[in-house]
Amino acid sequence: MIVAEQKPLAEILGSIDGAKNVLVLGCGTCVTVCFAGGTKEAEVLASSLRLKAKLEGKELEASHFTVQRQCEWEYLDQAGDPIRAADTVVSLACGVGAQAVVERFPEARMLPGLNTRFYGLPTSHGLWEERCAGCGDCVLDFTDGICPIARCSKNLLNGPCGGSHDGKCEVNDSIECAWQLIYDRMKKFGHLDRLLETRAPKDWRPARDGGPRKVEREDLKLSHREAEGEASAPA
Numbered sequence: 001m002i003v004a005e006q007k008p009l010a011e012i013l014g015s016i017d018g019a020k021n022v023l024v025l026g027c028g029t030c031v032t033v034c035f036a037g038g039t040k041e042a043e044v045l046a047s048s049l050r051l052k053a054k055l056e057g058k059e060l061e062a063s064h065f066t067v068q069r070q071c072e073w074e075y076l077d078q079a080g081d082p083i084r085a086a087d088t089v090v091s092l093a094c095g096v097g098a099q100a101v102v103e104r105f106p107e108a109r110m111l112p113g114l115n116t117r118f119y120g121l122p123t124s125h126g127l128w129e130e131r132c133a134g135c136g137d138c139v140l141d142f143t144d145g146i147c148p149i150a151r152c153s154k155n156l157l158n159g160p161c162g163g164s165h166d167g168k169c170e171v172n173d174s175i176e177c178a179w180q181l182i183y184d185r186m187k188k189f190g191h192l193d194r195l196l197e198t199r200a201p202k203d204w205r206p207a208r209d210g211g212p213r214k215v216e217r218e219d220l221k222l223s224h225r226e227a228e229g230e231a232s233a234p235a
């Protein structure tokens with residue numbers, strides 16, 4: 001899931017400066033699970049904005065509305081009326097949902113209410129840990145299921161640095177050394193010989209380094225090109 005945290009109230013208040021009618025738009029999927037941007041958080045934030053404005057003698061209407069997913073048009077469209085009625089939308093979705101608001105409702109003034117952090121796993125109640133960095137060329141087959149990119153502090157691909165001690169990362173004792181975990185898994189499955197392999201450098205082109213990425217279904221490519229052609233054809 002995508003893990004995010006709410007921005008500090010002071011930062012949100014600073015960004016909405018000048019707004020008279022704010023809609024706090026929640027998202028009912030990942031950010032609900034990590035208690036950052038669901039219905040409850042949207043309601044609390046709208047109420048905090050109203051209260052703060054009242055204390056400062058400012059005029060501000062703040063309402064809230066939550067859709068199941070801000071990152072899909074069919075859900076986002078359900079918020080069309082409240083979005084159009086507001087002069088400012090504070091999106092409590094991840095950066096994808098927040099930008100979906102801008103793409104679907106280009107007239108809306110959208111401000112982010114969350115800081116999107118990572119792709120993570122809830123490992124305990126109230127604790128989320130990073131597990132994937134979306135590199136586009138997964139190496140979990142080689143590492144026996146432990147990601148060296150998201151979980152090694154130095155993103156090392158060819159084994160540990162010299163600082164690993166007692167299974168912990170030298171960057172911080174609270175971090176498990178990813179390469180210790182990889183070693184343990186390789187040992188368990190009889191794959192330790194892999195550590196002696198000389199591997200070609202990882203192909204980073206499918207990662208962010210290659211620019212904004214797309215995934216497109218082969219069988220729909222033609223219809224996408226036709227739709228683009230229609231959109232760009234002179235009227």
Ligand code: SF4
Binds near residue numbers: 147148149
């Ligand atoms: S290797 Fe890449 S795709 Fe696989 S888990 Fe790590 S970051 Fe994610």
Ligand code: SF4
Binds near residue numbers: 154168180
């Ligand atoms: S101690 Fe382990 S996790 Fe930390 S940087 Fe070194 S190899 Fe990576």
